[in-house]
Amino acid sequence: MSTAVTDIQQPSRTRVAIASFTGTAIEFYDFYIYGTAAALVLNSAFFPEMDDLAGKLAAFSTFAVAFISRPLGSAIFGHWGDRIGRKSMLVASLLLMGLSTVAVGLLPGYATLGVSAAVILVALRFLQGVGLGGEWGGAALLAAEHAPPGKRGLYAMFPQLGPAVGFIFANGLFLLLGATLTDTAFNEWGWRLPFVASLLLVLLGLYVRLKIAETPVFLAAMEQRKLARTPLAGLLRRQWKQVLLAAGSMVISYTLFYTATTYCLSYATGTLKLPRTTMLALTMVGVVFMAIGVMASSLLSDRFGRKRTLVAGAGAAVVWGLAMFPLMDTASVPLVGLALAGALGIMGVAFGPMGAFLPELFPTELRYSGASIAYSLGGVLGGAVPPLVATAMQAEGLGSMAVGGYVSAMAVLSMLCLLALPETGDRTL
Numbered sequence: 196m197s198t199a200v201t202d203i204q205q206p207s208r209t210r211v212a213i214a215s216f217t218g219t220a221i222e223f224y225d226f227y228i229y230g231t232a233a234a235l236v237l238n239s240a241f242f243p244e245m246d247d248l249a250g251k252l253a254a255f256s257t258f259a260v261a262f263i264s265r266p267l268g269s270a271i272f273g274h275w276g277d278r279i280g281r282k283s284m285l286v287a288s289l290l291l292m293g294l295s296t297v298a299v300g301l302l303p304g305y306a307t308l309g310v311s312a313a314v315i316l317v318a319l320r321f322l323q324g325v326g327l328g329g330e331w332g333g334a335a336l337l338a339a340e341h342a343p344p345g346k347r348g349l350y351a352m353f354p355q356l357g358p359a360v361g362f363i364f365a366n367g368l369f370l371l372l373g374a375t376l377t378d379t380a381f382n383e384w385g386w387r388l389p390f391v392a393s394l395l396l397v398l399l400g401l402y403v404r405l406k407i408a409e410t411p412v413f414l415a416a417m418e419q420r421k422l423a424r425t426p427l428a429g430l431l432r433r434q435w436k437q438v439l440l441a442a443g444s445m446v447i448s449y450t451l452f453y454t455a456t457t458y459c460l461s462y463a464t465g466t467l468k469l470p471r472t473t474m475l476a477l478t479m480v481g482v483v484f485m486a487i488g489v490m491a492s493s494l495l496s497d498r499f500g501r502k503r504t505l506v507a508g509a510g511a512a513v514v515w516g517l518a519m520f521p522l523m524d525t526a527s528v529p530l531v532g533l534a535l536a537g538a539l540g541i542m543g544v545a546f547g548p549m550g551a552f553l554p555e556l557f558p559t560e561l562r563y564s565g566a567s568i569a570y571s572l573g574g575v576l577g578g579a580v581p582p583l584v585a586t587a588m589q590a591e592g593l594g595s596m597a598v599g600g601y602v603s604a605m606a607v608l609s610m611l612c613l614l615a616l617p618e619t620g621d622r623t624l
Contacts, residue, residue: 219357268328488543
C-alpha cells in the first residue's frame with residue numbers, strides 16, 4: 196500500500212467512527228418517524244375515506260414502499276460507491292433521504308389535495324427508501340475498511356448503533372409532542388414537526404461527512420486499478436448465492452424490529468387500548484436494550500466469530516417469537532415492556548455483527564453493492580412484510596400467537612442462511 200494511503204488511514208479512525216454513527220442515526224431517524232406516523236396518524240391524514248382497518252393497511256403499505264425501493268437505492272449507490280468511492284455516495288444518500296423526509300412534513304393532506312396527496316406521499320416514501328438503500332452499506336464500509344486488524348467488529352459497531360439512537364430521537368420527539376399537544380393538534384399539524392426538524396439534522400450530517408477521508412481500502416484498489424466496471428453484473432455473476440443467503444440472514448433483525456416497534460405500537464394502542472405515550476416510552480426503553488445487544492454482540496464477534504454470534508441471536512429469536520405475544524396480551528405495562536425489551540435486545544444481538552459480517556463477504560470492488568443489496572433485500576421480507584402480515588392476521592382472527600409464530604419462522608429462516616455462510620472474522624479486506 197502506498198504511503199499516501201497509509202497516511203490517510205491512521206488519523207481518521209475516530210472521525211470515521213463518529214461520521215458512520217452520526218449518518219446512520221440521522222438517516223434512520225428519518226426512516227423511523229415515518230413508521231411511527233404510519234402507526235399513529237397517516238391513515239387519517241391521507242386515507243380518511245377508508246375504514247380504520249383499511250386505512251391502517253394503506254398506511255403500512257406506504258411504509259412498505261420504502262423497503263421495496265431500498266434494493267434499487269442499493270444498486271444505484273452501490274454501483275457508484277464501488278466505482279468512484281464511498282464518501283461521495285454517503286453525502287448523496289443523506290441529501291436524498293433528508294430532503295424527502297422534510298417534504299413529507301410539508302405535504303398537504305387529503306383534505307387539501309385529495310388522492311394526489313396519497314400519491315405524492317408514496318413517491319416521497321419511495322425516495323426515502325432509495326436514499327436509505329445507499330446509506331447503510333456506505334456507512335458500514337466506511338467503518339469496516341478503516342478498522343485495524345482484530346477490531347473490525349468494534350469499529351463496525353458504530354453504524355449499527357445509529358439505528359437505535361435514531362429511533363430514540365424519533366420516538367422521543369413523538370412522545371414529547373404527544374405529552375404537550377392535544378390529540379386534535381397532534382393529528383392536524385403536530386405529527387409534521389419531526390419531519391421538518393430533519394432539515395437541521397441533515398445539515399449536521401453533511402458537515403460531519405464532508406470532513407471525512409475516503410477509505411484506505413478503496414484508495415488502494417483504485418491505485419491498483421482493481422475496480423469493477425459494472426459491479427452489479429459482477430456481483431450477480433460471481434456471488435449471487437452469497438447475496439441471497441446474506442439477505443436471508445438479515446431477515447430476523449428486520450422482523451423483530453418492525454414487529455416490536457411498528458406493529459406492536461398499532462396493536463397495543465388499538466386492540467389493547469394502552470395509551471400512546473405509554474407505548475412510545477416502553478418502545479424507547481426497549482431500544483436501549485437493542486443498543487446494548489448491538490454493543491455486546493459486536494465485541495463478542497471479534498472474539499468468537501461473526502457466524503457463531505449471529506446464529507446465537509437467531510436461536511434466541513426463535514424462542515422469543517413464541518413468548519412475545521402472550522406477554523403483550525396481558526396488557527400489563529411491565530410485561531408489555533418485557534416483551535418489547537426482549538425482542539429488541541435479541542434484535543440487537545442478531546444485528547450488531549452484520550456491520551462487519553456483510554462487508555467481509557464481498558471483495559473490495561463489489562463490496563458496496565454486495566453488502567448494500569443483501570442488507571436491503573433482507574428488509575423487503577423482514578421489514579416491509581411483518582406489519583402487513585400481522586395486521587392481516589389480526590383481521591382474519593388468527594390471534595396474536597400466529598404473529599409470534601411468524602416471527603419464529605423468520606428466525607429459523609435466518610439461522611439456516613447463516614449456517615450456509617462461511618465465518619468471515621479472520622478475513623482481510
